[in-house]
Amino acid sequence: MVLLRRVIGDALRARRQGQHRTLREVSTAANVSLGYLSEIERxxxxxSSELLAAICDALGARLSELLGEVSSTLSLAENMEGVLVPVDDPAAIDPVRKVATDGRVSVSVRQDSPLKATLHTKRNAKRDVIYAA
Known part of the structure; x- marks a missing residue:
């Protein structure tokens, strides 16, 4: 299972790092504590939707842009064979990292247990804003 909060955090971190900004800069602009913003990114x-909107505003982005990125990442992960499906036998889990891309975003997933998958995303640097995860 891929956690939505993890994908949102990856997208926020990628946007912040793409702008070469620190957690402190963004947390001050969004009026959220540095520690809490760090926990969100991780x-x-x-x-909350209000806090996400404030963070997006601090990053100069629309909330709809961020959620669109998250949606495309989840869609790509959902289409990866055996990633977002229940596993009856935990011993049958293949922890090998699976990778998929649609040209704009690359997703790699490592299935650690029936309910734990680690998802990493990387956005294509050819867009107007550079993303890295």
Whole structure:
């Protein structure tokens, strides 16, 4: 299972790093504590829609852009064979990293347990804003 908060955090971090900005700069602009923003970026905390909008505003992005990126990442992950499906036998899990791309974003997933998958994304640098994860 891919956690939505993890994908959102990856997208926020990629956008921030693409702008060469620090957590401190963005947390001050969004009026959120540095520690909380760090937890959001690492997928450890779920941000409210109001907080996501404030962070996006601090990054000069629309919330719809961020959610569109998250949606395309999840869509790509959902189409990867055996990634977002329940596993009856935990011993049958293949922890090998699976990779998929649609030309704009690359997704790699490592299935660690029936309910834990680590998803990493990387956005194509040819877009107007550079993304890295």
């Amino acid at each position: 997928g450890q905390k779920e941000a």
